[in-house]
Amino acid sequence: GESVGLHLPTLSVQEGDNSIINCAYSNSASDYFIWYKQESGKGPQFIIDIRSNMDKRQGQRVTVLLNKTVKHLSLQIAATQPGDSAVYFCAENIRDTGRRALTFGSGTRLQVQP
């Protein structure tokens, strides 16, 4: 399969545990954030998004938390399953730059142990 990150930080969890993946962003003008999941050899898949006027958003088994004070974003996955093993990226839309495209973080590899 395709290697999408040889030197990525890795989070290893046991099946059934909750996972928390963190992302720090640097631009206080960012107004929209997305989490993506990328499996080996595939394109990223949308998981959940959040706008800067919110602190928390929940989906199916996933929750995104946004702390604008410390410019921190987290993705919580409940009852982690082997199928959750992948690389997870956060992405942000930086307002006020004229750039109309998302900026991606470097990613975190999640390994789920059976």
Next chain:
Amino acid sequence: DGGITQSPKYLFRKEGQNVTLSCEQNLNHDAMYWYRQDPGQGLRLIYYSQIVNDFQKGDIAEGYSVSREKKESFPLTVTSAQKNPTAFYLCASSRTGTGHNYGYTFGSGTRLTVV
């Protein structure tokens, strides 16, 4: 089913050659994007297009060119000026709208290797 298709999945380029990566979408999205992915790094923006016949350079546009003659298509040419083209290339598309942001739909990627 609507989606975004990249082809080919694997591509081999000889030194000094130009190659073109295809990206087609039937999602009726106005915006399309090209990103490059290298091991140990996130996605880096090459070019993007918000509307037909218009496109903008991203962070690493040198050695690449694009066109947007049709809404559905956004091909990327990797020219001989790109000195290190071996990478995984991802195309994406999204809706656009004043005051709103929308997530991307990604293709499955093209792995380009220089031989």
